[in-house]
Amino acid sequence: MTSPVWHPFTQHGLHEPIPHVVRAEGALLHLADGGTLIDGISSWWVTTHGHCNPRIAAAIARQAATLDQLIFAGYTHAPAEEVARGLIAIAPRAPDQPTLSHVFYSDSGSTAVEVAIKMALGYWHNLGQPERHRILVLEHGYHGDTIGTMSMGERGVYNAAWTPLLFDVGTIPFPAPGAEQATLDALEAACALRPAAFIVEPLILGAGGMLIYPPHVLGEMAAICRRHGVLFIADEVMTGWGRTGTLFACEQAGVVPDIMAVAKGITGGALPLAATLATAAIFDAHCSTDRARLFYHSSSYTANAIACAAAAENLAIWQEEDVLGRIANLAQGIAARLDTLSRHPAFAHPRQLGTIAAIDLIAADAGYLSDLAPRLRAFFLERGLLLRPLGNTIYLLPPYCMDAGQLDRIFDALAEAGDFFGANA
Ligand SMILES: *Cc1c(COP(=O)(O)O)cnc(C)c1O
Numbered sequence: 254m255t256s257p258v259w260h261p262f263t264q265h266g267l268h269e270p271i272p273h274v275v276r277a278e279g280a281l282l283h284l285a286d287g288g289t290l291i292d293g294i295s296s297w298w299v300t301t302h303g304h305c306n307p308r309i310a311a312a313i314a315r316q317a318a319t320l321d322q323l324i325f326a327g328y329t330h331a332p333a334e335e336v337a338r339g340l341i342a343i344a345p346r347a348p349d350q351p352t353l354s355h356v357f358y359s360d361s362g363s364t365a366v367e368v369a370i371k372m373a374l375g376y377w378h379n380l381g382q383p384e385r386h387r388i389l390v391l392e393h394g395y396h397g398d399t400i401g402t403m404s405m406g407e408r409g410v411y412n413a414a415w416t417p418l419l420f421d422v423g424t425i426p427f428p429a430p431g432a433e434q435a436t437l438d439a440l441e442a443a444c445a446l447r448p449a450a451f452i453v454e455p456l457i458l459g460a461g462g463m464l465i466y467p468p469h470v471l472g473e474m475a476a477i478c479r480r481h482g483v484l485f486i487a488d489e490v491m492t493g494w495g496r497t498g499t500l501f502a503c504e505q506a507g508v509v510p511d512i513m514a515v516a517k518g519i520t521g522g523a524l525p526l527a528a529t530l531a532t533a534a535i536f537d538a539h540c541s542t543d544r545a546r547l548f549y550h551s552s553s554y555t556a557n558a559i560a561c562a563a564a565a566e567n568l569a570i571w572q573e574e575d576v577l578g579r580i581a582n583l584a585q586g587i588a589a590r591l592d593t594l595s596r597h598p599a600f601a602h603p604r605q606l607g608t609i610a611a612i613d614l615i616a617a618d619a620g621y622l623s624d625l626a627p628r629l630r631a632f633f634l635e636r637g638l639l640l641r642p643l644g645n646t647i648y649l650l651p652p653y654c655m656d657a658g659q660l661d662r663i664f665d666a667l668a669e670a671g672d673f674f675g676a677n678a
Contacts, residue, residue, distance in 0.1 A: 267627070269631070270631075270634070272634065277292070278305050279303040279304060279305075280292050280654055280655040280659055281304070282304070290637055290638060291638050291639065291659050292304065293649050293650070293651055294640060294648070295650050296639075298459070298650055299518060300518075300521070300652045301494050301521050301567075301653055302521050302522075302576070302652065303654035304522075305523075306570070308566050309521045309566045311566075312562045313559055313562060316562030319558075322554065322557055323558055325551070330561070332562040332564070333558070335561075335568075336565050336568065337356035337528075339564075339565065341353060341355075341530070343501075343571070344501070344530055345501050345503040345509050347508070350509040351509065351511075351533065352532065353509065353513060353532055355532075355533070355536040357529045358555050359527045359550075359555060360552060360554050361516055361525055361527055362396075362488075362491075363396070363399045364397075364552065365514035365515065365516050365527035366397050366401075366405070366514045367397075367399060367550075370405070371548070372512055372531055372535050372539075372548065373449050373450040373484045373486065374386050374449055375539055376535050376538040376539075385447055385449045386449050387421075387446070387448040388422045388423070389422065389423040389440070389444075389450070389451040389452070389483070390423070390451075390452055390453075391458065392407070392425065392426050393427050394406050395458065395459060396488050400418050403415060403419055404419040404422060406460075423443045425451070427461075428474075440474055440477050441477055444480075445481065448483055449483070450483060450486050450511075451483055451486065453471070453474065453485075455487050455501075455502035456468065456497055456505060456606060457491075457609060459491040459492075460643065462643050462646050463609060463611035463648045469506070471502075484535075486512045486513070487510035487512070487514070488514050489513055490515065491517060493515045493518060494515075494518030494519065495580045496518070496609060496650070497608075498577075498606065501513075513529070514530075518567070520563035520567055521566070524557075525560060526556075526563070576653065580653055584607050586657055587608065587610045587651075591603050591610050594612060594667055594668060598615075598671075599614060599675020599676070600671055601615055608651060608653065609650050611646050612647055614629070614645045614647055614670065615675055615676050616645050616675065623644070625642075625644065625645055626641075626643070628674070629642045629647065630642065632670055636662075636669075638662070647670070649663060
């Protein structure tokens, strides 16, 4: 019997196998046919501590039996209050910069970014400067799959059908090694035209191909925005929760954004939840006795209590366990193996930031629509690995509980893929 399920980013006409997962634990997925897979990409970048973390699972069970869901317009509950205070306490801070002081909940990275953009335009609108509505973005960026977030991301085959609906943005060139000054100059020129905001993925562009740029460039970009009064928005949806080696990527540059979007790892990867953090200036622009100035955004499940309880437990884990130590160990294990792999003639551009590693496979045909990525995916699946290359870029983004034996199995398979698919092979 064929399934009625329509999967995301899946070409059903190709009839590729769709593994059926029945159980998960740590870095391991158990399949219906009795096999197992090592989850090398944290189930699309969300699982931080590992699947089915017992502390988070217990917190979810407790909350589900206490208070499940509550209208959040004009009502509140303990898990949402606790997580908001917790987020503010751990948010990036720096001397002489305003602190992030307010938390708005939503339920995915895309909506957290949509909320960030709505806050930015709401800010200028309420300040009597509605002409400041243009958004600056970084080339090769990705911020989600809704119409608004697609507008701010790289254009390509994956959003061609909706081009007529996408709004115009100003694109700042990616600060590739050696071309950083061109990026800063372009940003300076664009900021002089008084846009509303500049949104970036701090330190590493994820879906754009795991492209890394240095903290000093992030710091200089934020400083240019501050000088021009342009709001600086950090999309920490992928980079947050320790992914880049620090809790948030902005910390490495001493940058406090005006608005920051977090999602993915906020519940440890167990439930959908997102938050958009803002400074007092952004909040105050909406705070008034005038109802017309309130922030007009909500979704049915805003601050779902069970999801918030999972996030509260995640925050407790960060506070009570040496998560950063675990991340540093994992990053070291990855670095040593990546160094060996980079000597393989089929690979180029090894790069790593915290627990994210990427390397490019030198193959004959490597475009997004070439069948290299799905063939690689199938190759890894046959070897018991969940990996999902971006074109010819193979990357690793493991849960922090991954052990040395599991890393070995992944890197052995990467070398084998180089032997098998490499143009020089
Ligand atoms: C994944 C991602 C998003 C979108 O998050 P969803 O939860 O998938 O909507 C936005 N920004 C970045 C940087 C991401 O990696």
